[in-house]
Amino acid sequence: MQIxxxxxxxxxALLAAAALGVIALERGEPINxxxxxxxxxxxxxxxxxxxxxxxxRSVMRLDPDRPTPAVRRQDGLDYVxxxxxVLFGHHFAAIAGAGPLVGPVLAAQMGYLPGTLWILFGVILxxxxxxxxxxxxxxxxxxKSLGEMVRxxxxxxxxxxxxxxxxxxxxxxxxxxxxxVVRALADSPWGLFTVAATIPIAIFMGLYLRFIRPGRVAxxxxxxxxLLILAIVYGRDVAASPVLGPxxxxxxxxxxxxxxxxxxxxxxxxxxxxxxxxxxLSTFLKIGAIVALAIGxxxxxxxxxxxxxxxxxxxxxxxxxxxLFPFLFITIACGAVSGFHALIASGTTPKLISSERDAPFIGxxxxxxxxxxxxxxLVGASILDPGLYxxxxxxxxxxxxxxxxxxAAVTAMGFPIxxxxxxxxxxxxxxxxxxxxxxxxxTLAVAMAEIFSHVVGGQxxxxxxxxxxxxxxxxxxxxxxxxxxxxGRFMLQDLIGLVAPRFxxxxxxxxxxxxxxxxxxxxGYFLYQGVTDPLGGVNxxxxxxxxxxxxxxxxxxxxxxxxxxxxKQHRFAWxxxxxxxxxxxxxxxxxxxxxxxxxxxxxxxxxARKFSDALAQGQVLAPAKSLEQMQRVIMNDWIDxxxxxxxxxxxISTVVFGIRTAIAALRIDRPTATEISGVPAE
Amino acid sequence: MxxxxxxxxxxxxxxxxxxxxxxxxxxxxxAYRRHMAERHPDVPPMSETEFFRNRMAARYxxxxxxxx
Numbered sequence: 069m070q071i072x073x074x075x076x077x078x079x080x081a082l083l084a085a086a087a088l089g090v091i092a093l094e095r096g097e098p099i100n101x102x103x104x105x106x107x108x109x110x111x112x113x114x115x116x117x118x119x120x121x122x123x124x125r126s127v128m129r130l131d132p133d134r135p136t137p138a139v140r141r142q143d144g145l146d147y148v149x150x151x152x153x154v155l156f157g158h159h160f161a162a163i164a165g166a167g168p169l170v171g172p173v174l175a176a177q178m179g180y181l182p183g184t185l186w187i188l189f190g191v192i193l194x195x196x197x198x199x200x201x202x203x204x205x206x207x208x209x210x211x212k213s214l215g216e217m218v219r220x221x222x223x224x225x226x227x228x229x230x231x232x233x234x235x236x237x238x239x240x241x242x243x244x245x246x247x248x249v250v251r252a253l254a255d256s257p258w259g260l261f262t263v264a265a266t267i268p269i270a271i272f273m274g275l276y277l278r279f280i281r282p283g284r285v286a287x288x289x290x291x292x293x294x295l296l297i298l299a300i301v302y303g304r305d306v307a308a309s310p311v312l313g314p315x316x317x318x319x320x321x322x323x324x325x326x327x328x329x330x331x332x333x334x335x336x337x338x339x340x341x342x343x344x345x346x347x348x349l350s351t352f353l354k355i356g357a358i359v360a361l362a363i364g365x366x367x368x369x370x371x372x373x374x375x376x377x378x379x380x381x382x383x384x385x386x387x388x389x390x391x392l393f394p395f396l397f398i399t400i401a402c403g404a405v406s407g408f409h410a411l412i413a414s415g416t417t418p419k420l421i422s423s424e425r426d427a428p429f430i431g432x433x434x435x436x437x438x439x440x441x442x443x444x445x446l447v448g449a450s451i452l453d454p455g456l457y458x459x460x461x462x463x464x465x466x467x468x469x470x471x472x473x474x475x476a477a478v479t480a481m482g483f484p485i486x487x488x489x490x491x492x493x494x495x496x497x498x499x500x501x502x503x504x505x506x507x508x509x510x511t512l513a514v515a516m517a518e519i520f521s522h523v524v525g526g527q528x529x530x531x532x533x534x535x536x537x538x539x540x541x542x543x544x545x546x547x548x549x550x551x552x553x554x555x556g557r558f559m560l561q562d563l564i565g566l567v568a569p570r571f572x573x574x575x576x577x578x579x580x581x582x583x584x585x586x587x588x589x590x591x592g593y594f595l596y597q598g599v600t601d602p603l604g605g606v607n608x609x610x611x612x613x614x615x616x617x618x619x620x621x622x623x624x625x626x627x628x629x630x631x632x633x634x635x636k637q638h639r640f641a642w643x644x645x646x647x648x649x650x651x652x653x654x655x656x657x658x659x660x661x662x663x664x665x666x667x668x669x670x671x672x673x674x675x676a677r678k679f680s681d682a683l684a685q686g687q688v689l690a691p692a693k694s695l696e697q698m699q700r701v702i703m704n705d706w707i708d709x710x711x712x713x714x715x716x717x718x719x720i721s722t723v724v725f726g727i728r729t730a731i732a733a734l735r736i737d738r739p740t741a742t743e744i745s746g747v748p749a750e
Numbered sequence: 751m752x753x754x755x756x757x758x759x760x761x762x763x764x765x766x767x768x769x770x771x772x773x774x775x776x777x778x779x780x781a782y783r784r785h786m787a788e789r790h791p792d793v794p795p796m797s798e799t800e801f802f803r804n805r806m807a808a809r810y811x812x813x814x815x816x817x818x
Contacts, residue, residue, distance in 0.1 A: 339807065
């Protein structure tokens with residue numbers, strides 16, 4: 069048996085090596101997407117079987133007999149010992165979002181190889197380790213949150229800095245997610261109608277669940293799903309209607325204001341009316357679409373059109389600026405390593421684990437699963453014609469807005485495409501144009517339409533599948549905007565409460581309204597800035613999001629390192645020091661380049677200087693069209709630069725606190741970690 | 751044999767239902783009732799509707815977080 073298992077694992081390793089070899093040694097011939105899937109799955113298996121179990125046994129020394137919070141504090145509500153597979157679903161649904169779908173699509177501008185390698189090795193050595201470690205630490209502390217744990221293990225100042233960092237990342241995430249929705253739905257009456265239809269559908273579901281048949285989630289979700297499909301089907305007629313069509317054809321700026329207003333109202337409505345029912349719908353749709361995409365890729369087995377490496381791997385790409393190091397590692401956050409998961413792994417999941425034995429499966433394998441979602445997104449972007457990919461993802465300021473200008477500009481980049489093909493693709497997916505639909509979501513939707521229509525429906529169903537994919541992404545992004553605004557509001561109340569304790573009262577109205585307004589105002593500002601940015605906004609906001617997210621990951625891994633030192637397990641601390649160091653190096657380099665580089669396409673400060681100098685001479689630089697716009701560009705640059713400096717401060721101060729605490733722990737000859745023991749509380 | 755298969759099927763479907771419910775933040779009501787009966791027999795448990803509303807409020811209250 070043992071020999072058999074050894075032979076089995078040797079075969080898996082061989083398979084991984086062979087698939088990686090095929091991927092990396094591509095010589096002009098398009099390779100099949102299945103090689104990437106095979107490489108991913110076999111590497112995940114190896115990472116889980118060997119590295120995760122090594123961490124579980126030697127580094128954490130998990131003890132299956134030690135009662136978990138779910139067992140000790142069981143209340144049938146928050147603390148419930150839960151079947152591992154059921155909990156896996158819960159945890160995965162909470163961590164998987166738009167992040168792993170968008171980052172890899174943007175990263176495809178360098179070719180599929182850099183992104184694939186970073187996703188695969190990043191997740192095994194960094195992302196899954198982080199999720200698993202945070203879950204472990206929280207599980208040993210009654211399911212406390214990341215902020216509380218940093219406070220417990222590293223002191224109150226470090227705790228406050230971490231909380232503040234978490235709030236800032238929330239603001240940037242909400243802004244960039246909202247921006248993706250704006251880019252996908254602007255001038256797309258079909259898309260906007262279907263997404264708008266989710267609001268009355270969700271309210272109907274909410275009323276049904278509240279008054280007609282309380283708690284019957286399954287039946288109303290099925291009804292809601294049918295209504296959604298009808299909205300997609302009839303969306304085509306709405307878009308074509310001379311009366312309704314123009315009503316749903318909005319500019320990016322109009323959509324931006326609508327979203328800000330929507331975010332503010334949705335966040336103060338009772339949750340049962342809109343947020344909860346739409347959350348149910350989007351969660352099930354998300355899981356369903358991810359499973360369908362996996363099946364579709366395997367059935368279709370498409371060849372990759374994107375080369376392994378494009379010339380933009382050396383920098384200078386149109387989708388986002390900067391070199392492979394450090395910006396690839398910033399662009400792909402979720403899927404490789406995502407600091408945001410630290411908030412979830414220290415949220416509801418640790419309160420539901422029934423045995424410490426389940427922790428690797430939930431924490432480590434849950435993240436592997438999200439990484440696979442990122443791999444599918446990368447495959448999706450790479451099966452498209454590269455000319456089409458760059459036409460969709462380059463800012464209008466570079467390629468214009470007509471098929472002729474876009475085709476000429478993208479062909480000049482070295483990715484030949486004809487205006488006819490751009491028009492044909494737009495017609496196929498039922499849109500007036502697909503040029504410069506930045507933000508990743510539309511690109512992925514075209515790819516999903518390609519895959520799904522290959523399996524079901526053929527060419528005639530393409531437009532339906534495109535709008536299905538847009539709806540699926542927009543739906544859970546809007547849910548995230550709504551839920552995130554609420555979460556941000558509570559974080560803000562907590563932070564302001566440090567100065568004015570009365571602000572903490574969650575139930576009183578005035579602080580709630582003020583905090584909600586501040587939160588919407590904060591992400592709304594960045595959203596507006598992104599929407600009015602002539603370069604599309606994605607290339608400004610996405611790197612800020614990536615830096616913020618990886619910064620939080622660095623904070624979480626620093627906490628994990630400190631805990632290992634305080635447990636006297638420091639000889640194993642390389643497990644967290646290695647990824648923490650890499651993330652600190654990436655975020656600090658990226659942050660410094662965003663502030664100090666002399667290249668105006670990379671650095672906010674250099675860009676601001678360039679525009680300030682021109683403004684002083686009364687010149688107007690493209691893409692600004694007036695002196696007033698020039699001033700706005702300059703102000704945005706300085707705000708973004710300040711944000712980078714703040715992020716740098718958060719990372720560096722956390723690391724300093726971490727090193728100090730670790731050294732202090734080293735000097736004491738017994739464990740000092742503040743675990744909450746297995747003795748029952750009573 | 752036939753009985754066994756039926757049992758396994760029922761367990762599978764209840765697992766799917768529990769997974770779908772927990773994905774949206776609703777733990778098992780049966781487990782809650784069992785817990786209340788075992789540990790707090792003197793406290794009247796919430797009805798299924800109350801339980802559903804309680805869990806919905808908890809999911810979107812302070813401290814809730816979902817990923818990007």
